[in-house]
Amino acid sequence: MDATLLLGLYRQMALCRRFEEAAAKAYSQGKVSGFLHLYVGQEAVAVGAISAAEPTDYVVATYREHAHYLARTGDARGAMAELFGKASGCSGGRGGSMHLFDAAHRMLGGWAIVGGHVPIAAGVAFASKYRDEKDVTLCFFGDGTANMGAFHEGLALAGLWKLPVVFICENNQYAMGTPLYRTLSVEDVAVRARGYPMESEIVNGDDVLEVREAVRHAVNRARRENLPIFIEAKTYRFRGHSVADPATYRSKEELRKWMERDPIRMLADRIQTLGIATEEQLGALDDEVKAQVQDAVEFAERTPAPEPDTVGEHVYA
Amino acid sequence: MDATLLLGLYRQMALCRRFEEAAAKAYSQGKVSGFLHLYVGQEAVAVGAISAAEPTDYVVATYREHAHYLARTGDARGAMAELFGKASGCSGGRGGSMHLFDAAHRMLGGWAIVGGHVPIAAGVAFASKYRDEKDVTLCFFGDGTANMGAFHEGLALAGLWKLPVVFICENNQYAMGTPLYRTLSVEDVAVRARGYPMESEIVNGDDVLEVREAVRHAVNRARRENLPIFIEAKTYRFRGHSVADPATYRSKEELRKWMERDPIRMLADRIQTLGIATEEQLGALDDEVKAQVQDAVEFAERTPAPEPDTVGEHVYA
Amino acid sequence: MPEPRVLTFREALREAMVEEMERDPSIFLMGEEVGHYNGAYKVSEGMLARFGEKRVIDTPIAETGFAGVGIGAAMVGLRPIIEFMTWNFSLVAADQLINNAAKLRYMSNGQFTLPIVFRGPGGAAHALAAQHSQALESLYAHVPGLKVVMPSTPADAKGLLKAAIRDDNPVVFIESEVMYALKGDVPAGEHVVPLGVADVKRPGRDVTLVAWSKMVHTALKAADVLTGEGIEAEVVDLRTLRPLDERAVLASVARTHRCVVVQEGWPFAGVAAELIALVAREGFDDLDAPPERVTNLDVPMPYARNLENVVLPSPERVVATVRRVLGLTEAPRRPAVAGRGR
């Protein structure tokens, strides 16, 4: 096992977690507005998957995309300032939590209509193939997306045209307050992939290495063979759908069971068992991350809101 | 074999064929306007399927629905007058060829946006289940519909809620000028049914008895067990997509091969082989049908167009 | 007459649905999270417990699918209430509303009636950004075959929703997320407000403010400010955009000779433009000044609160426009921003 790799993954997942804890706090203080969808508990998916791709591969995600943004860019300041609605935010304060973009790092959003970005991701992959570039597109979406027409059409075109895109279903068991079994008529979302057809794999989404391994394999195949692959990562969100949701629709027992699989704790255990780092060393790493997040919060607080008279900019090129 | 049944099916298929021949002629004379999509060659599907259902079961179809309308209502006058844009048409001249409706006979259209009627059919079936009525809905659509989002969502809801609807894919090998293999990434449309999940059956769509048998079985199960079933009928349209399409995208050879399977001729052969009727007797039947169509044309010609000052009626109830 | 009670907007809507569903078993409520979750905005709270899973139906995320299911069910006699979690999401089902619901009756020569209500919150809430802040009433009001209803008070919310449910046409019923907690008197007992009838929410002689939904409150606030300057604004609440109560608007303008339309949403080819066209044509001789409108600036909605506040119509902008219409200021007619709004 590669110590640098494991520590790097740990650091990234800790950054996501600490970032979102700070964001939730800022929200409760009225400094962050709008919808705030936390990824707490799911970090292994975005971090594992994005670590498996090249930095030049594209990332397309949903409104629950803090972790994807951070895993891709490492830029806590840009993300936090965006949540604070500041001009220094990664989307200039125009996007907010649901619309984090970083063109330079090929972080292509941040989309908030369920399923709407799936064909867009296929289109990004289409462009790679068109230009004979070898970049792969990672497309993230939730379990609740599987019944949407846009999901179907995006997968159908990717399957038909053999586009190099890895579809990653973040199956956190719920779409808002609705458990998956009440909306999906098949056992696994991955079943649907067969209709396009697309190879699929189901992974433990709380095991960052398992996610990474599966996505690495998928990305390589997508790149080499120019085809789409479907990965379903089973995980769980520890918080409500958004910070406004108390998540009373699920039992404490259920939550507790899943929290035992906390992906960050599991990775920490593995790192310690392997003797790569001690608890104290991980604690120090965590402190570093906290400091980075604190710096991001301060940055977000001190930088100015967009000038009102810029409101008409960027409607058109 | 039931002689009355076979002769009845033959009569219905002949009516569809003669009706459309007359419609195409009227179109060439400028008496019929708009789009005219002929079902010539596919008659066994609509006739076989609708004959297998109760008259109280619902029929929902596409813009290529002359045969469905005729098989359900037998009303050549209402259909022909509609094509002529007359007030005496089954949709009062407001619908035209693509929008044949007959509420009393539970012929629910006639819809012209590909895939758009699939969720509607699911909704009709939903109503049956809601009211604990035992009616089944037959939903017809083409092979080219399988990539549409509305198709996916309609099937997903029917599968999830176990709605009594029989989905009948009229796989005539083409969507306009596009052969199915260029748009479908799997071998059969029926493969897609598995994702919802839904039992499916592939039938020879040129064999009216095979269609009828499969649909009869499906309708019975849908009625008894309250669930959707998917049937893919492989067939071929002998004419262009619409009468304006010369269909130069396919070879004479291909067309000839399929025309050997002309569903009406095949049924006629079977009837003769079984000794149910002679060629002359079938010819007489055909003459009857021609007379009925001729009567419909005359009816359509002599009845008046809608009064211009009724144009604002029926926008709202 | 029993006393009116104070209800929230949300409770008033719920009461309308509950009363109608008690009355008629063919009515059901369907949408995302309407049942077990009790509604994303708690409008349907308690309704699952009351009516059971048969009549309060949670759907997957599949707006085209369940809008279509509603249309099919309505075709054969049920009376669905389809909730869009917000109207922003209706765009994925636009084809079902515009191509199917609006046209079925006409295409079938009146053979089918389509008693279906599509409802849910529309417009901006707070900092929900571009994809979640749209006031889409102008899109749907453009389409013949649909009715479009947008109440501004709990009493109207209840009365209009009951009328919408009883109506035999597809009704687009747009609520407002930020108004769900608004309280107001609601008449006890049977209370139905007919569709297509506007309501003067405040009488006045100097200028007519035409508004609907949330903007009625913006107009009323502006009117309060104007009163302090001796200007009496009349606030006409359209309540229904389609069919439009043209008579009420023209009657008011005939009295005041001046008209400002206050509309959330984009200006270009919006309902406010329609009202100005109406007033300009039918009220031309009554007018002492060109009719004006106050709308969103012509931009997608930005997330940042300070920008959002600039984009949305405010009482201040209404007041400034009224002053101009009354010839009291010579302010520039348009905000000095690139993404133009009027």
Next chain:
Amino acid sequence: MPEPRVLTFREALREAMVEEMERDPSIFLMGEEVGHYNGAYKVSEGMLARFGEKRVIDTPIAETGFAGVGIGAAMVGLRPIIEFMTWNFSLVAADQLINNAAKLRYMSNGQFTLPIVFRGPGGAAHALAAQHSQALESLYAHVPGLKVVMPSTPADAKGLLKAAIRDDNPVVFIESEVMYALKGDVPAGEHVVPLGVADVKRPGRDVTLVAWSKMVHTALKAADVLTGEGIEAEVVDLRTLRPLDERAVLASVARTHRCVVVQEGWPFAGVAAELIALVAREGFDDLDAPPERVTNLDVPMPYARNLENVVLPSPERVVATVRRVLGLTEAPRRPAVAGRGR
């Protein structure tokens, strides 16, 4: 200067695409039947043979899918031309256009440009009935972030399509099925018509007729009739609806003092209403009569030809409206039908 050639509208569009695709390999054409079938309306005839399957791409029937693919491809630098077989079918992809294409640039603070053209025929053809006869420009023109272009002549078709393809914004480009065979002079050589600039297609002093696309020809026919009565109508062809060339409209109205907008499509909150609002506000003092509009009647399109003719704007209706605006008749302002149109 080489001589202009006579081309059909369809050929002019094709020439624009071919020239641009020759110039820039990042441009591709995608849609249903654009390749092997040579286009449902033969606009792309021969393009597959010329550019190959890589750049002329037949799609399945999946408008949301391939509109989204276009958006994704444009995000990373390609320049897609997405053909809708007709704009009626764009409604199943409305979310992609309105929620994604129109908003991406703004939401990302200008990090992404979206050089994409959505094109295809819009409006009524002949007896295609309610679901296939819609003029949807008013819906799309409502939305900031989109541009909306509608040419009326082969020369404009070529020049505007080239400009649209070169534009770095999502452009809704609406053609007309019944105009594809229309012939006209097209300048030889490089011919680009800038977006956002209207064109006076016929000068006149007595009344301004504002129109676009097919309706320009309806307006011109009306103008011919009016000439016989000594009335000189000026016909302003907007060419681009968004951004709107307000100056050109107002300048014309300032000369003629009278304005009639001719618009295919439904009246309520349509582009004609926007133009009337514009003229009523900015041209109030110039006007000698209320601005009027001639539009579709406010009904879904009926199939029967005789009804369809009643629904669509005709030169006769334009002439009658002009006469009224000039005070020459006292005809009733509205057609005497229930489904009202103006």
